[in-house]
Amino acid sequence: MNTRNFIKLEILLITSILAFCSIVYELLLSNTLAIVTGNYIWWQSLTIGVYIGGLGIGAYYSNRLKNTYKSLINIELGLSFLGAICVVYVYIFHGTYKYIDNLFFYTGDFYSSFYLQNMFLLKIVFFIGIQGLTLLIGLLSGFEIPLMMRIAEERLGHSEEGEHQVLGINYLGTLVGTICFAYFLLPKLDVIKTSVVVALLNLLVGIYCLVKFAKSKRRVYAGFIAAVFVMISLIGINEQSITQRYLKFFYYLPKILSQNNTDLDDLIRRVDSFKPIERSKSLYQYVDIFTYPTTEDNKVVDSTILTLDTNFQFNTSTEFYYHQAFAHVSIIMNKKVPKKILLLGGGDGLLLRELLKYKEIESIKHIELDQKMIDLAKTRFAELNKHSLDDPRVHSEINDGFYYVRNTSDRYDAIFIDFPYPNSYDLARLYSLEFYTYVRRALNPDGFVVLDAPFYNKEDYTKNKYQGRAVLTQVFNERHVISNSVVASTFYYAGFKSFFPYRVSDESFLFLKVEPGAIDYNFMDSADLSKLEPQTIREMKEIKNQEFPYTVALKYVNSIFKPMVVKKNEF
Structure with missing residues (x-):
């Protein structure tokens, strides 16, 4: 293989990986939001719309990035960071939203227009906070293809065929990403592990570009790469505890707040005291099984609850009804x-x-x-x-x-x-x-x-x-x-x-x-x-x-x- 063909293969391979990572981040966000909120149509539609909007904005302003290789390294570091935290970010943001909502629900004045106005504002803040991350990922991803086209032109000379090939391989990488997400990543790894694996892949591209193209500030970049790698590793190592903390918060929060336990420190302690949620993933849905304190004949007993995609299915204490x-x-x-x-x-x-x-x-x-x-x-x-x-x-x-x-x-x-x-x-x-x-x-x-x-x-x-x-x-x-x-x-x-x-x-x-x-x-x-x-x-x-x-x-x-x-x- 001559040098020119190797460079072309290198550019197309990097482009396909970037497209793969980008679409997986979008799918992670839309899927996680759909599951935790229970509304598939709303969140999947809006998330992909905001993501594509971000792609467009990024592509539109990509000509403002002067240093091609430095910009690409910065973007890959940013996407590695955002991609790794995207699911955890949704968990934290949605958990905070549910806490505030339930706090008003059980302790506030439910019959006032003030309550309704605050709930509306809370939903607006939640939407902006969540879709802000989606927009940012789309924006950074939108910079990538114009930069890869510029790199192809700088290294291979101007060629319409080269531009078309970069665009074509970008779409193919997106296709591979969607297929892998549906049939392998989500069923086998679940959302947090998928975010970790794909973020590491993004980081590898950044490291490759640093080694291959960077002429200066290598130590500074190496420090940032090490910090992002440590953060990704910590998320991967603590995947189970992160998921358990969110699930316990999601399922047990109403029970705790209904008992007028509104102190945040006590709330976290109470949440952690519950038994772990048994979560499994089938080809079609999440299956969660957990115990829940139920009052029967003036006695508190633990009943078992089963949910599918967080939607209630039955409680062993009341299913006979x-x-x-x-x-x-x-x-x-x-x-x-x-x-x-x-x-x-x-x-x-x-x-x-x-x-x-x-x-x-x-x-x-x-x-x-x-x-x-x-x-x-x-x-x-x-x-x-x-x-x-x-x-x-x-x-x-x-x-x-x-x-x-x-x-x-x-x-x-x-x-x-x-x-x-x-x-x-x-x-x-x-x-x-x-x-x-x-x-x-x-x-x-x-x-x-x-x-x-x-x-x-x-x-x-x-x-x-x-x-x-x-x-x-x-x-x-x-x-x-x-x-x-x-x-x-x-x-x-x-x-x-x-x-x-x-x-x-x-x-x-x-x-x-x-x-x-x-x-x-x-x-x-x-x-x-x-x-x-x-x-x-x-x-x-x-x-x-x-x-x-x-x-x-x-x-x-x-x-x-x-x-x-x-x-x-x-x-």
């Missing part, structure tokens, strides 16, 4: 036990436990997306779910529920759907017109569907029973009616003419049938309640008094092509 209401209310309303059942989701096996109490049920086809949940159900939660997945009537399959109902030719007497709430476009499709059209097709004519879904009853929001937040957010209003209307309209236009919402404890459910007909609201009076806990029975007796206002209209239908069901929690 949810799963008994899910399984038994629908069967009681139907006045006939189904023989052949399809269960979509419910990988923890707890809903299966309740369904298997009916000897009349002959088979349950169980579709679960995440193998990790099946493994937990068969090991960690096997006693809680009474080994339901080992029952010969249950046939579990790892599959996507949407694709299963679209392609199956089987027909079922009942379909139970236990999915997370629609806080992303990917989940919104599981509440779409298209999905429930497939569900209706998989249902026998006299069968029924039951699911848990975000549905608001009027009484619940006028009791003002929740502590915290301004009163206007607790009054049933037009926003709740529209949300209900989206869900109801989607099911109606998918072909379900009988529609019965009900609420047990803090969970809402929907009972659907294809054929139109009235629901007997007094079904509890003559029902067999032997399979239910007394607490569940007390809650179920309130069903006949519940009111769920909604309007059925085509404009409210949630479709894959016009998503309507999106969680509105931005922070």
Whole structure:
């Protein structure tokens, strides 16, 4: 290989590495923000927009960088530093935001306009602080490609082909970065380790440029490089403790502040006293398991909580409310036990436990997306779910529920759907017109569907029973009616003419049938309640008094092509 070809290869290789590192930083920020806030669409869209804006600003002002090689070394040092701290920065900033928000929530005057104004300002500060880092990373990354083009011109002479090759390899490096992030870095290393590895890669480029091109101030640069390396190493070594501190703060903060423990030093001590959070990462989601102090019969006991991507799934002390209401209310309303059942989701096996109490049920086809949940159900939660997945009537399959109902030719007497709430476009499709059209097709004519879904009853929001937040957010209003209307309209236009919402404890459910007909609201009076806990029975007796206002209209239908069901929690 002659010298000219070696120089060209060197420039293109450095360019691809820089593009790889830059896009991974953006993906780290958007993914971490989406997980900690619970809003994928909002933060992924805004973060990539701010990042690309930063790229544009950097490219626009890159001609102001006079010393090409010195500027490149400075930029790589800066990106190594910012990339290494980006996830930790999000944890600290979001943790601070949650602390201040919860502090006002539990100790402030929730009913004043002053409170609302301060919460709005707090959100503005959070947004600027977080996206300021994104903009800075984008800005520094935006300098890189013009600098690499300038280096190519200085070392190889002016050539349009060389400029095009630098641009092309930049895009290819970005492609490789996104693929590696999705299929290797995030699943295998998680976010903090990924930030450390990629920051080290950035630092290596800086070291190479220092050795290769720097003519002066090498000792000064060596000192900065050593300092950045030490910082990156400390973050990597303390990755577990950083993650644990943030997770404990995230999950236990409301409990501590609700007990009027607002002293910061005492708060940190209390947070550290809790048992470690068990976090694992599947191909699809974060699975967190932790103990939480719960009061039962005037005694404080530790219950176990499971969350997916920090979204609550169940509490071992209260899950029976949810799963008994899910399984038994629908069967009681139907006045006939189904023989052949399809269960979509419910990988923890707890809903299966309740369904298997009916000897009349002959088979349950169980579709679960995440193998990790099946493994937990068969090991960690096997006693809680009474080994339901080992029952010969249950046939579990790892599959996507949407694709299963679209392609199956089987027909079922009942379909139970236990999915997370629609806080992303990917989940919104599981509440779409298209999905429930497939569900209706998989249902026998006299069968029924039951699911848990975000549905608001009027009484619940006028009791003002929740502590915290301004009163206007607790009054049933037009926003709740529209949300209900989206869900109801989607099911109606998918072909379900009988529609019965009900609420047990803090969970809402929907009972659907294809054929139109009235629901007997007094079904509890003559029902067999032997399979239910007394607490569940007390809650179920309130069903006949519940009111769920909604309007059925085509404009409210949630479709894959016009998503309507999106969680509105931005922070």
